[in-house]
Amino acid sequence: MKKLLLAISKGRILEEALELLEKSNIKCLESPHASRKLIIETNLKFLDIMIVRASDVPVYIESGKVDLGIVGKDTLLETSANSHLRLKDLNIAACKLVIAGKKGKILASNMKVATKYPMITKKFFQDEGLPCSVLKLYGSIELAAVLGLSDVIVDLVETGQTLKDNGLVELQLIEKITSLLIVNKTSYKINRQHIDHFLNKIN
Ligand code: PRP
Numbered sequence: 525m526k527k528l529l530l531a532i533s534k535g536r537i538l539e540e541a542l543e544l545l546e547k548s549n550i551k552c553l554e555s556p557h558a559s560r561k562l563i564i565e566t567n568l569k570f571l572d573i574m575i576v577r578a579s580d581v582p583v584y585i586e587s588g589k590v591d592l593g594i595v596g597k598d599t600l601l602e603t604s605a606n607s608h609l610r611l612k613d614l615n616i617a618a619c620k621l622v623i624a625g626k627k628g629k630i631l632a633s634n635m636k637v638a639t640k641y642p643m644i645t646k647k648f649f650q651d652e653g654l655p656c657s658v659l660k661l662y663g664s665i666e667l668a669a670v671l672g673l674s675d676v677i678v679d680l681v682e683t684g685q686t687l688k689d690n691g692l693v694e695l696q697l698i699e700k701i702t703s704l705l706i707v708n709k710t711s712y713k714i715n716r717q718h719i720d721h722f723l724n725k726i727n
Contacts, residue, residue, distance in 0.1 A: 528571050528711070528718055529563070530592040531585065533578040533599065536682070537703050540616035541594045548726045568725075570718045582608065582706075591711040592719070597701045598680060602643050608706040611723060617703045623648075623696040624687055625669050625676035631695065638668030639678035648678070648698050666690045 532541045542556070545566075553565045556575050563574045576584065582605040584590035594614065598621055621644065623631065631654060638659040639645045649656040659674055668674040670690050680701065681687060681694060705726070712719055 525570065527569075528591045528715055528722070529589070530571060530573045530594065531581045531590045532573055532575050532594045533581055533596060533703070534575055535578065537578070537594060537596060537617045538575060541614070541703065544614060544616055544726060550722075550725060568722070571722060579603070585706060585708050588708055588710060591708055591715060592722070593706045594703055595706060596703050597699065598641065598644070600704065600706070601699065602641050604643075607709055609709055609712060610704050611707050611712075611719075612705045612726070614703050614705055614726075617701075619680045619682040619701050621678065621698045621701055622681050622694045623676050623678055623698065624666070624681070624692050624694050626691070627693045629676060629695060631676070635675040636673075637676055637678055638665055638674035640665060641678055644698065645678045666692055 532538055550571070551567045552573060553567065554561060556564055563572050565572050574590070578595060578599045581593040581595040581599065582603040585593045585608045586605040596617060621641070633654050635654070635656045636659060637645050637649065637656050638661050640660070640662060642658045642660050645658050659668065661668060665677045665679040666686055669677045669692055676695060678698065687693060707719060
C-alpha cells in the first residue's frame with residue numbers, strides 16, 4: 525500500500541497543526557522538532573507527514589508526490605497551482621493580510637509596495653484602480669515602510685504587535701486568513717477511503 529503524505533507548513537502553522545492532529549489522536553512517532561528526518565511516520569499506518577516552507581506546500585501537492593497539505597490561505601492566494609481541492613478550513617493560525625504603513629498614509633496611484641506576496645498585492649491594487657510597483661522581500665517586511673524603502677507594505681498581522689512596535693498601523697484589510705487542508709485532486713480520487721477517514725478524525 526502506498527502511504528499518504530501530508531505536507532505541513534513550517535512556522536506558526538506547524539505548532540497549531542500538530543496540536544490539532546494530537547487532539548484528533550494522530551501522533552508523530554518521532555518529534556518533528558528533534559528528528560532530522562524529513563518524512564515522519566504517524567500512528568496512522570497509512571499516513572506520514574513532512575514539514576516544508578509554506579510556499580513549497582502547493583508545489584509538492586501540484587507534483588502529485590504529496591497527497592495532502594496544511595497551508596495558509598495567503599499561500600494559496602499567492603500560488604498559480606490549481607491541481608488541489610480545498611477539503612476543509614481548519615480554522616487554525618488565524619491572522620489577516622493587510623496594507624500597513626505610517627499613520628495617516630493615504631493609498632494612491634504609483635505607490636511602492638513591499639511584500640512577500642507580489643501576486644496578491646498586484647491584484648488588489650489593480651482591482652482598486654491604483655497601479656503600483658511591487659518590491660518583493662522575504663522577511664521583516666515592516667522595515668521597508670519604517671525606512672521609507674516603500675510607501676506601504678502588504679503583510680500578515682496576527683497580534684498587531686510588530687506593527688505597533690515599529691510605529692506602523694493597519695491601513696486596509698485585504699483578506700482574513702486561516703489554514704486549510706488541501707488535497708491533490710487525483711490523489712483524492714484514488715485514495716478517497718483513507719482521506720475521508722483522516723478527514724473524519726480531524727472533524
Ligand atoms: C509575520 C508577519 C509579521 C508578523 C506579524 O512575520 O510577516 O512580521 O509575523 O505578527 P504580529 O502581528 O503578531 O506581530 P514572521 O514572524 O513570520 O517573520 P518574517 O517577518 O520573517 O516573515
